Amino acid sequence: MLIITHLVFKTYSNPMSLNLKHLILHSLRCDASGALTLIERDSEIEASANAHSFSESLHLAYSSKSSKAFAYFDPEIPSLFKDSLQRYRNAEQDFLPFSSELAKQLLQQLHKHDTAEEGVLLIAEYEHLACDFLLVMVLEQKHSTSVNDQLEIMPSHYLETNSIQLAARIDLTSMERNPDSNRYVSFIRGRAGRKVNDFFVDFLCCSDGLDVKQQNTVLMAAVNDYIKVAELEPEQVQESRQLVKGYCEEQLKAGNDIQLNELVEQFPAPAEEDLDFYQFASDNYPLEEAFPAQRSELKKLTKYFGQGKGVSISFDQSLLNERIIYDEVNDRLTIQGLPPNLREQLKGNKQS
Known part of the structure; x- marks a missing residue:
């Protein structure tokens, strides 16, 4: 039987780029009757190096996911999640009751969708590169086998972090400084035709924002058209395609956006009277200045x-x-x- 407590970690500073402020775990599990229940713990646990390392690994794993959708909170659409977040950010409640509210809202959506999704609900607030983030994940609890110091076989449990399917991240800094943005909420997009994450999207209650697939598709078209207009030599064509793909993959791996103006460096320098790639793409295609890469579209470059x-x-x-x-x-x-x-x-x- 899975019994996971609800944990809260105080701020843990370190020389790395991520500064953990709060980390909470809740348990979602089925009781003897098969009903999904929520287990909470109201005590706070001191932060540790392990807690910080774990949070950073989740941040990196999420950032490198290419199958993310982007969204925002529409002020015209009621949202319990948004209301709870706003109260917390306005210092009207502490992190512990805030996280408890989110856990209950998620449980409500699970019941509404008649879905018994067991797992560990993780809610983390941290600072990364001068921006505050809220990370929300449902992690699957796995069972395995280990060996103790006496070489005895023992049952063990671990959290599955290599194939995260239910996760969202809110860029709190962007949300508050740039409320007109349509991409400060992101979440892992479910596979086409699957409805397993519908309850999670309803839990967030956000509106569709930046279309990352469309941006990447348009970028591929811009690259192909620029290569024709620039009349590159065959070897330059292949080299430029490889460089663009390599740049985009590096940005994706680091969790950074493609910067449209940085793509100029991936092409041969144009003649003085000709447009460079940035000017060409900006003038002729509906591209954002920066947007995330999508791995499936990058394949089309080469x-x-x-x-x-x-x-x-x-x-x-x-x-x-x-x-x-x-x-x-x-x-x-x-x-x-x-x-x-x-x-x-x-x-x-x-x-x-």
Whole structure:
């Protein structure tokens, strides 16, 4: 039986970039009758290096997620989450009762959606690079086996942090300094066709904001069009594509936005009378100055890929018209030099 208490950590300062202010854990578990219940603890625990390290690892894991949606709190739409957050930020209540309110609101949504989502609710407030954040996650409790000092096999429990599915982060500083922003709330987007995180989105009660997929799609189009307009040499085309992709992947890994003006450095310097990439993209495409990268779209910079009718194909763009020839008239691809493992499979099938 899973029994997790509700923990509160005081501020823990450290020489690293994240300053943990509060960290709370609640337990969501089913009782003997199968009803989902909430377990809370009202005592505060001193912060520790482990608590800080754990929080920082979650911050990095969340920041590197590319499947995030962005949103904001619409003042015209009632939101219990927003109201509780506002009271806390106005110092009308302490962090402990604030977190308790959020936990009860989440439980209410779980009951409303008839979903028995067991796990550990984590709520953390921290400062990172001079900005305050509120991180909310539901972490899955896993069971495993360990060995003690006497080499005896013992049951153990751990929190699954490698495949976080239910998580949101509010940029508190941006929310308060730039209330017109449409992206200070972010949450992990569920897979297409799945409804498992509907209760979590309803719990946040936020409105759709920045469309990250659209921004990345438009960026890919801008890169392709600029390459044509700039009349780059074939080797420059491939190099620029690789550099843009590398830059975007580094930003994604670090949890930073793509900065449109920084992409200029990924292309050859234009002639004096020509536009650089930043000017070209700004003048011709509906792109934000900064936006998060999306891993699935970045693949399109350097690869061709597609699937259908039982066939899945993916290859580097540099191979087109070299080892791979496309016959548009007959809708045919000719591949010269098959991958060795594919060749062996085909030979084996022929022999059998």
